Every structure is written in C-alpha cells, then in structure tokens.
Amino acid sequence: MEKQERMELTRWAVKQALDAGAGQAAAKTASVRSIDVEFRDGKLEKLQEATQSGLTLAVYLDQRFSAHSTSNLDRKFLAGFIKEAVAMTRYLGQDPFRTLPDPSLYAGRESLDLELVDPAGSQITMDQRLALAREIEAAARTADPRVISATAGVGDAAGASARVTSNGFEGETESTLFYAGAEVTVGDGAGGRPEDWDYATVRFRSQLPAGAGLGANAARMALAKIGQAKVESGLYDMVVDNRVGERLVSLLLGPMQARALQQKSSYLDGMIGKSIGSTLLTLTDDPFIPRGLASRLFDDEGISARPRVLVDQGVLREYFVDDYYGRKLGMAATTGSPSNLILAAGRQTGPALLAGVNRGIYVTSFLGGNSNPTTGDFSLGVSGMLIESGKLTRPVNEMNLSGNLREFWNRLSAVGNDPYLYSAWKIPTLLFTQADFSGA
8 A cells, every 4th residue: 555545545534433423533554564584493484474454443422432443444344344433432431531632742743754764675585584594593503512493583574554633633654674583492411401592673674783693692692591590599789681671671661651640550659850769770762763663753642752851860750641541640641652762871881890790690581570560569580690700600590580669770880881772772781789589
C-alpha cells in the first residue's frame, strides 16, 4: 500500500465511524514486511518472509469506548466492520474520562528528520542475508571445540503507518530495522550446557557490527560460564554489564506510570521533587535521537513528542502521564510511554569500574524475577562472574539479587562511559555498593 493510499484509507475509516454514529474516532493503518534467516550448526534452519497489514479503530460514543482491529483492508468489508464496531460500543458501560486527547496536545510537533529509514535497505539481496548469517554462525561454531551448538539469526523489516483522529490529528511513520547475532551453547565436560548470546539491532544496515565478531563474542561469553556455581550469600559490590542494565531501570518505569498512581500501586506516588536515588542517577527520555530505535515525533495517542528529564541527579521530576489516566488524576498529559531512555554516562570505562572492586559480582544476565511497584520490593535471578581484587575470577550462577527500590538506587556509586549501543535504552555499566545477594 502506497503512502497516500494508506492515509486516505485511514481518513475514510474515521469518517465511516462518525457516519455510523460515533461521537469521536481514531484509526491507524499499518503494514510491515519482514525477512528472517537462521543458520544452526552449519545448516539453513529458517528462511521466512512475511507481510502484514492491518487497521485498528477506537470508537468513542456517549462516554463509552471500544477498540477493534482487523487485517482485512477491503473497503467493502471495512464498511460493515466499522458499522458493527460502533453498534457494539453502545452496549458498553459509560466512563466519563474516555475521550480523545485535547487537540492542544497535538500542537507543536517537530518536523525533524529522525533518519528512521535506510534508503539502501530495499537493495539488500537474499544472498547478502544468507552470507552474513553463515559468517556469524561459522565464527561461533568454530570458536572452540567445546561449542555444542551455534545459531545465527539475521533479519530486517520495513514498516509504515498512518494515524488519524476525528479531532484533528494526522500523522505518518516509516522505519526500517536490521538485526544480526548469535546464540551459543557449550559443554562444560560435566553435563552442564552454559549458553550466551550477542545480538545487534539498528536502523541502518551499515550500523551492524562485523558478523564474525558477533559470533565469536557469543561463543566467548558462553565459554566464560563454564564452571559456574553459587557463591555464599552476602553483601557484594555489584557491577552490572551495560547489555543488561535496562532490566534494573525498567523496575522504575512501572511505578512512574499514571495508571499506577491512579490505582495507588506506586511507591513513587507523591515523590515529584524528592530524591529517589543517588545523585549519579539522571534519566532522560529523548525521542529525537537520529536513527534511534524508539525515536518518534508523536506517541501512540498523537501527543507531540518532547525531550523530558525524568530523574535529575536522583530527584524525580516527571511521571509518564497518558491522556486517560491524566484526566482521572487531574494531571496534564505528557506521554504514556518512554522513547529512547538515557541514563547519564560517567567518565570511567567498564573495565575501570571492575578494577576498582575488591570483592563483588559482575552481573551479565538477569533471569526472571519479580518487582512490587507498590512497595518497591524486588528479587531478580542473576548470573555473572565473581570479582576478587579487581579481577574476574570464576563464573557465578543461580544467585538472587533482592532489595527495595526506595533505597536500592541510593547504592549507585559509579556509572561507566559506555552506554550499550544496540538498544533504545542507552544504559552504561553501573556500579552499586553492597547489594544483597542470596546463594549458597
């Protein structure tokens, strides 16, 4: 579907809903084409191409709300689908807060080129995809005789969407995405099968790192886990690898949502302007990073994007406030979801942070776990390496990190200068003092 055709169909869907009796309506038409290649143990395991298109419709009628979706974009079908959607909405309960955002929230949208589309992306051939996957898999599989299995994945996607509301919003997005990486399993000689991975996701294919490096790195990290075991429970300084630091940051986001505030399930309720962590904790949301994996000019409600300082030197400055829960709380809407999250970097390298730890745990993986947004209590499974006198000495596994977020982020004592490049969240290596681990 061409760009103009997509927008015209979306406008038409909104008009159909209004003609059927809706008081307000919003529609989004989207399509995505993706190709995935996978090699496993020297053989082609997967070759898949998929194209998906669909329309979602939100209906507002007499303080009632409903949402509907379909993959059938034939207008004859859609006419009946939309009419029925409006009719169904009449049977729902009323909610006085259900309405489209005030049009003032659509105003001031930036006209930046966020560079989300790789113009050369459509020129990539299947031979190139296959060659990259083979290169990654071969580098992983031949890295060491102890490698039991190696899987390499390569893929790309191109998507586009149009959104229209009945109260004045119109917006379009286009983007490309490319990924490559490997997963490796090794044998430890005693029946254990440690595994690890290395993947990269980018907007422009030229940003992908060398394929052989991805495969070799995945194998290296899996091999480093051979002999992993618990260490004794206790308080350890903790260094968190920049690949996995976003798991800790994510524990903050639930309590920062307006929904959690309204439902009295946030330990951050009433904390605006108050300290919630170390002065080293500065967290910003920047939707305008060129080629950013979560860059945008507007959010899912059509609210114009703005850079925001969420936490400034440990002090909470903003919540994520969507329009619906903002109305319930009497708070001005900001946005209901993060874009590119950035934890302000420090000056030391990751290895320098490690070298300064006398006894600690270097966390390279978080495994499952849970967090209570109401109390701040959390517990996460971890694996990684024991640090002794500034050196990584032996692999650690089946440990649990636990604590309470009210005081945990005050333990942040150093931040690296190495934010992870291949994620929408730019989180550097993090050092926490005296974190509570349970193990042997």
